[in-house]
Amino acid sequence: MKLFSRFTLLQIAIHIYAWSALVWIVIELLAGTFSINPIQELEQRTGRHAITLLALSLLCTPLNSLFKWSEPLKRRRTLGLYAFLYATIHVIIFVDLDYGLAWSQIAQTVLQKPYIIVGATTFLLLVPLAFTSFDIWKKRLGKNWKRLHRLVYLIAPLAVLHYIWSKKGDLLSLSGDIIRPLIYGLALAIFLIVRIPSVRKFLASLPSLGLVLFPKKDQPPAQRDPQTGD
Numbered sequence: 001m002k003l004f005s006r007f008t009l010l011q012i013a014i015h016i017y018a019w020s021a022l023v024w025i026v027i028e029l030l031a032g033t034f035s036i037n038p039i040q041e042l043e044q045r046t047g048r049h050a051i052t053l054l055a056l057s058l059l060c061t062p063l064n065s066l067f068k069w070s071e072p073l074k075r076r077r078t079l080g081l082y083a084f085l086y087a088t089i090h091v092i093i094f095v096d097l098d099y100g101l102a103w104s105q106i107a108q109t110v111l112q113k114p115y116i117i118v119g120a121t122t123f124l125l126l127v128p129l130a131f132t133s134f135d136i137w138k139k140r141l142g143k144n145w146k147r148l149h150r151l152v153y154l155i156a157p158l159a160v161l162h163y164i165w166s167k168k169g170d171l172l173s174l175s176g177d178i179i180r181p182l183i184y185g186l187a188l189a190i191f192l193i194v195r196i197p198s199v200r201k202f203l204a205s206l207p208s209l210g211l212v213l214f215p216k217k218d219q220p221p222a223q224r225d226p227q228t229g230d
C-alpha cells in the first residue's frame, strides 16, 4: 500500500490507461482472439493510442484553465512520453513487421502514399520534443525550449491529417470511416486554442468551472504551466 500512497489517483490512472493497449494486445494474442489481419490491427491500435495520449497531454492545460486544477500540468510530460512510446512502436511495426526492414520497398511506399509522409513527418517532429522534455534540457535550452515545444501546434494537426488520410475517406461527402478522426481533429483544435496565452488569460479570469460545479472554500488559483511558463 506504501507504493500506492506515493502516487496520486491521476498518476495511477494515466499509467494504467497508457499500458492498457499493450496489455490488451498481449492478452488477445495469447488467447488467440486477435484480428485475422494482425499487422494492420497492431498498426491501427498503436496509432490510435499514440494520438489519444497526445490529445490527453494537450487536454492538461484546458483542465487547469477551466477547473483551476493544477495537477494535470505535472502529468503532461508523462502523457507526451507515452504518446511518443506508442508512436515509436507504431513505426517499428510498420518498418519491421509490415515491411520486414526492406528499406527500398519502404521508401517506395512512402513516395506512393502521402499519408505515410505526413505520419513520418509527425514522428520526426515528436523526437526532439520527447528527448528535450526533461528538466535538464529545459534549463539548457532556456527560451528556445519553449519555442521548440511550440512544435506541438504543428504535430497535432499533422497527426490528425495522417489519421484522416489513412482512412481513405472523403472529407467533403464525409464518406469512409472519417468521423472518428474528425472528432479527434475537433478536440485537438479546441485543446490547442485554449493553450493560446490570451485565451488562457481570459479563461483564468473566469470563475473556476470546478468552483461553479462543486462549490467549496479555498479553491487554489489556476497555476502557470510549469512546462511552457504561459
Ligand code: HEM
Residues within 6 Å of the ligand: 040, 043, 044, 045, 046, 047, 048, 049, 050, 051, 054, 087, 090, 091, 094, 116, 119, 120, 121, 122, 123, 126, 159, 162, 163, 166
Ligand atoms: C514514420 C511514421 C509513421 C508511419 C510509417 C505510419 C504508418 C501508418 C500506417 C501504415 C497506418 C495505416 C494502417 C491501416 O489502416 O492500414 C497508420 C495509421 C495511423 N497512424 Fe500512423 N504512421 C506513422 C506515424 C504516426 C504518428 C506519429 C501517429 C500519431 C501520433 C500516428 C497515428 C496513426 C493513427 C491514429 C492511424 C489510424 C489508426 C486507425 O485506422 O484507427 N502515426 N499509420
